Amino acid sequence: xxxxxxxxxxxxxxxxxxxxxxxxTSCTISCRGVGPERCRSLTILSxxxxxxxxxxxxxxxxxxxxxxxxxxxxxLYRTRLxxxxxxxxxxxxxxxxxxxxxxxxxxxxEN
Numbered sequence: 001x002x003x004x005x006x007x008x009x010x011x012x013x014x015x016x017x018x019x020x021x022x023x024x025t026s027c028t029i030s031c032r033g034v035g036p037e038r039c040r041s042l043t044i045l046s047x048x049x050x051x052x053x054x055x056x057x058x059x060x061x062x063x064x065x066x067x068x069x070x071x072x073x074x075x076l077y078r079t080r081l082x083x084x085x086x087x088x089x090x091x092x093x094x095x096x097x098x099x100x101x102x103x104x105x106x107x108x109x110e111n
Contacts (some may be wrong), residue, residue: 023094045091045101049084053077061110 052067055074065072088100 019081042103043101044103044105046105046107047084047087047091048107049080049109051104051108051110052080053082058110 049057049068051062051065053061053072055077057067059065061072063069063071067073088104091101
């Protein structure tokens with residue numbers, strides 16, 4: 001099934017509007033008078049990882065992330081992923097859950 005250009009344009013506009021709203025909006029929902037089994041929350045995290053490149057040279061990397069030059073490798077990449085995971089989980093600390101966000105939007109990733 002092919003999607004018409006008009007429908008794709010509307011979908012893109014909707015996604016953009018929802019994304020912009022999520023980035024610039026914060027809200028708190030009170031669960032007073034409602035049992036914990038009915039009180040639900042949605043956690044959205046948008047995080048700029050600042051140039052996360054994988055350890056494979058494909059030609060589009062910044063010079064400081066080139067495997068061939070020796071400035072980037074699998075070990076540094078894995079360390080960066082572990083740090084990212086720690087940050088994502090730490091953002092949930094102090095909330096009802098420590099499982100991380102329900103929706104994670106990462107900015108500036110290569111693949």
